[in-house]
Structures are given as C-alpha cells and as structure tokens.
Amino acid sequence: MEQKVGVVGTGFIGPVHVEALRRLGIEVKGVLGSAPSKSEAAARKMGLQKGYTSYKEMLSDREIGVVHLTSPNRFHLEQVLAALEAGKHVICEKPLGMTTQETRKLLAAAKRYPKQVTAVNYNLRFYPLNLQARSMVRAGAIGEVFHIKGSYVQDWLLYPTDFNWRVLASEGGALRAIGDIGTHWLDLITFITGLEVESVMADLCTVHPVRQQPPQGSVETFSAKKGGKKPTTTPVKIHTEDYASVLLRFKGGQRGVLTVSQVTAGRKNAIEYEIAGSKQALAWNGESPEQLWIGERNEANRILLRDPGMLNDAAATYTSYPGGHAEGFPDTFKQLYKAVYADIEVGKPSKNPLYATFEDGHKELALCEAILVSSKAGKWAKVKY
Structure with a gap:
C-alpha cells in the first residue's frame, strides 16, 4: 500500500x-x-x-x-x-x-x-552549497579546520508586542532563540565539518522581560503586521532569551563562536557561517544561498555559484534546476524529504543518512542544556551527550 x-x-x-x-x-x-x-x-x-x-x-x-x-x-x-x-x-x-x-x-x-x-x-543541510561545503571539508580540500564563526539573526520578535507560543518556556522549552534557530546553525556546522562540540561558554539575554499577549493567545510565526484597532493585551513575564552569544570548543581543539538573535531589525532570516581551514576558508549566507565564498591566501578569492554542473555528485544529487534558476528555502524541504522517503521506500533507515536522525536531535538538546548551564553559572560547561 x-x-x-x-x-x-x-x-x-x-x-x-x-x-x-x-x-x-x-x-x-x-x-x-x-x-x-x-x-x-x-x-x-x-x-x-x-x-x-x-x-x-x-x-x-x-x-x-x-x-x-x-x-x-x-x-x-x-x-x-x-x-x-x-x-x-x-x-x-x-x-x-x-x-x-x-x-x-x-x-x-x-x-x-x-x-x-x-x-x-x-x-538547512539540504541547500546544495551546504552539501558542497560538507564534501569539500570532509575531503580535506580546505585543509585542517581551525575555527568557525557564524550567526543566525531575525527580527520577527523585535517588539514587546510581538508574541508567539515560542516565547513561553512552558511551550517551547527553557531556551528559545538558541532552541528555535541556534540549533539549526549548530546542526549545520557539525554536519558540514564532522566536528563535535565539547564545551560551551554562553551569554543569554532577554531583551523584553515582559511581552504583551494578544487575546487570541499567540500570533503565527512570521505573520504580517496588519493595521487597525490595537487589541487589549495582557502583560506576560518572559524567561526565554531573545539574544545569545556562545563560544564553542570542539573535540580536537578547534574553536567557534555563534551569535543568535530574534530582535535584530531588518534581518528576516539571516544565517551565515565561515569555516577557516589551513588551506582555504568557506563562507555561506542563507539570504544568498546560491553562492559559496571560497577564501584563498595567495590567489584571488572565488564565488562558487550553485550549478549542478559545477558541484560534486553529493551536492548535484540534491539540486533540481540548472544554474541561474534559483533554489531556496522551500526546495530544502523537498530535497530533505527526497532523502527521507528514499529510506521509507526501502523500508528502513540507511546506515549514514544525510538527513538528521533522532541521535542528531538528541545531541542538539544536549548542546542546549550545556548552553543553559553555562549561562547560569557564568563559566564553561561540558556537553553531556
């Protein structure tokens, strides 16, 4: 059936x-x-x-x-x-x-x-250029990874009148900006590099300790702001973070830094990373997902455009259109499900799937808990997987 x-x-x-x-x-x-x-x-x-x-x-x-x-x-x-x-x-x-x-x-x-x-x-794993970056890093093309920096910033919760179930710890968990979008960055980086975070130093900030809840209880994520009469709202204390900075230490000695914000005006869904290696560096920005920047020391830097004819096999498998025909956010879901449903058709999970498994999901929660411990204690915390 x-x-x-x-x-x-x-x-x-x-x-x-x-x-x-x-x-x-x-x-x-x-x-x-x-x-x-x-x-x-x-x-x-x-x-x-x-x-x-x-x-x-x-x-x-x-x-x-x-x-x-x-x-x-x-x-x-x-x-x-x-x-x-x-x-x-x-x-x-x-x-x-x-x-x-x-x-x-x-x-x-x-x-x-x-x-x-x-x-x-x-x-986000299934943007073709992220698969390309993974293949390059795993093949040693950029050399030994030294450090990684990046951010994920949005503005949909900029105002204290912005309210969604995610701001409530009872609904979404103790961490919000990190749990909602920071885990996307952390998953993507570990997926690309194969590195595992060993310990973290985190600083969390709740910019709006009180938000105004509308009568309907919540508004949809990224819903458009409409005019008209302002409804009567109820003040609600907020304990989840709007902003976070996290220092990362990876097993193997590599270092990293992540900034996360849901209160940065003008940034709708801006995720970016830069991976510094001993031969090259790679950089990618989710608001320009068709370009992978390749940094060089002794020659001109390059921009690799998403084009299946220019990508390696792993990345080309998960791109559907020729170069110059943009693939974006909705396409990542299609490509993700392409990988998932290939296993469903076979009748069991593959050994090392490209999609995130429950084990990957567990690791992200372990990272979240270490980040919370670190922020409360004001010192480095080991990740307990």
Missing part, C-alpha cells in the same frame, strides 16, 4: 511540509490542527482530503504510513512515541524534545522500531 502522509500542525511550517511533499508526488491525506475547526479550515485551504478531529483518529487511519510533526515542542515526546507505536514513520520538527531526558526516550524508542524511519527536520 502506498504510504500516505498525515501532517500535525497548521501554523507557518506545517503547510511548508505539505507543499514540499506534493512537489515530490507524495500524497498528503490530511492535517491536524489544535482544534477540529482549524483542521477542517486548513484541509480546505490546502485541498486535502481530511481534517482530523484528533491525533488518535490520524494514527488509526490505516492509509497513513508517515506522520510529520510540526506541533509545539511540548507535544513532541508523546506524539512521536504514539506514532512509532502505531507503526508510522516519523519526521519531527526541531527541537526533537524539551529536554535530553525526553530525547533519550525517543532515541531508545526509535531503536525499538528499526524498520521505521525517524528524522528531525533540519532542512
């Missing part, structure tokens, strides 16, 4: 999953929102067959072979476990869980079901 898909979540990212799956010819049967009315409305809007009334109903549907979870972080543990017990393959949005205690349970559960594919939705 063909594997049909059920998607949990109707906010910003759920429809992105649906669109990417459709582009691969994978049938999404239905969607589940936070209420039956939201499920029905989302199903109509996206032209889906079913708006589920409950998660139990979705898991009981024999046509559903794969579940995509784009729900708030606090639901991931119970929803992943239930899906695995129901015999479904699972693709879960990051972070995989709220704590390493949860992710250890999920990692153990995934091992109990070895024929079910489990993945974490770290889509």
Whole structure:
C-alpha cells in the first residue's frame, strides 16, 4: 500500500511540509490542527482530503504510513512515541524534545522500531552549497579546520508586542532563540565539518522581560503586521532569551563562536557561517544561498555559484534546476524529504543518512542544556551527550 502522509500542525511550517511533499508526488491525506475547526479550515485551504478531529483518529487511519510533526515542542515526546507505536514513520520538527531526558526516550524508542524511519527536520543541510561545503571539508580540500564563526539573526520578535507560543518556556522549552534557530546553525556546522562540540561558554539575554499577549493567545510565526484597532493585551513575564552569544570548543581543539538573535531589525532570516581551514576558508549566507565564498591566501578569492554542473555528485544529487534558476528555502524541504522517503521506500533507515536522525536531535538538546548551564553559572560547561 502506498504510504500516505498525515501532517500535525497548521501554523507557518506545517503547510511548508505539505507543499514540499506534493512537489515530490507524495500524497498528503490530511492535517491536524489544535482544534477540529482549524483542521477542517486548513484541509480546505490546502485541498486535502481530511481534517482530523484528533491525533488518535490520524494514527488509526490505516492509509497513513508517515506522520510529520510540526506541533509545539511540548507535544513532541508523546506524539512521536504514539506514532512509532502505531507503526508510522516519523519526521519531527526541531527541537526533537524539551529536554535530553525526553530525547533519550525517543532515541531508545526509535531503536525499538528499526524498520521505521525517524528524522528531525533540519532542512538547512539540504541547500546544495551546504552539501558542497560538507564534501569539500570532509575531503580535506580546505585543509585542517581551525575555527568557525557564524550567526543566525531575525527580527520577527523585535517588539514587546510581538508574541508567539515560542516565547513561553512552558511551550517551547527553557531556551528559545538558541532552541528555535541556534540549533539549526549548530546542526549545520557539525554536519558540514564532522566536528563535535565539547564545551560551551554562553551569554543569554532577554531583551523584553515582559511581552504583551494578544487575546487570541499567540500570533503565527512570521505573520504580517496588519493595521487597525490595537487589541487589549495582557502583560506576560518572559524567561526565554531573545539574544545569545556562545563560544564553542570542539573535540580536537578547534574553536567557534555563534551569535543568535530574534530582535535584530531588518534581518528576516539571516544565517551565515565561515569555516577557516589551513588551506582555504568557506563562507555561506542563507539570504544568498546560491553562492559559496571560497577564501584563498595567495590567489584571488572565488564565488562558487550553485550549478549542478559545477558541484560534486553529493551536492548535484540534491539540486533540481540548472544554474541561474534559483533554489531556496522551500526546495530544502523537498530535497530533505527526497532523502527521507528514499529510506521509507526501502523500508528502513540507511546506515549514514544525510538527513538528521533522532541521535542528531538528541545531541542538539544536549548542546542546549550545556548552553543553559553555562549561562547560569557564568563559566564553561561540558556537553553531556
């Protein structure tokens, strides 16, 4: 029987999953929102067959072979476990869980079901030039890696009137800017370099210790600001960080530094890194994803443009259009699911998949917890994987 898909979540990212799956010819049967009315409305809007009334109903549907979870972080543990017990393959949005205690349970559960594919939705790996950078670093083309610097900055929570469930520790976890976008950078860097973070020194800052919650409780991620009468709001104390700086020490002696912000005006979704090696350096920016900068010491620096004819096999496999025909954010989801569903078609996870596994998801939570410990203690903290 063909594997049909059920998607949990109707906010910003759920429809992105649906669109990417459709582009691969994978049938999404239905969607589940936070209420039956939201499920029905989302199903109509996206032209889906079913708006589920409950998660139990979705898991009981024999046509559903794969579940995509784009729900708030606090639901991931119970929803992943239930899906695995129901015999479904699972693709879960990051972070995989709220704590390493949860992710250890999920990692153990995934091992109990070895024929079910489990993945974490770290889509940034699948920009073709990030796959190219990975191949170059792993092949030794840039030499020995010395240090890495980078950032991930946004402005969608710039004002104290900006409110979303992610700002609440009870919904998203103790870390927000790091957990929401910082883990994307950390996953990408470890994926490209193969390095593992050994210890961290972190400084976290809550720029808006009080935010104004609207009557509906939350606004959608990256939703447009509209005019009109301002609603009555409720002040809510915020304990999650808006900004973070993190020093990194990798096993092997390499060093790194990461800056994360969700309150930087004008930066909509700016992720960037620079990897310094003994022969060359590499730099990439997610707002110009078609260019990989290659730094040289004794000759002119170069810009490698995304063109399948110029990329190595690993990167070319996950690019769909000729050079000059831009591929961007939505395409990373398509390419990620191309890799995931290749394993689903085989009937089990591959040995070393390019997509992030539950083990990768667990490691990101271990990094988050070390960052939190470091920030509270004001000193270096070891990562306890």
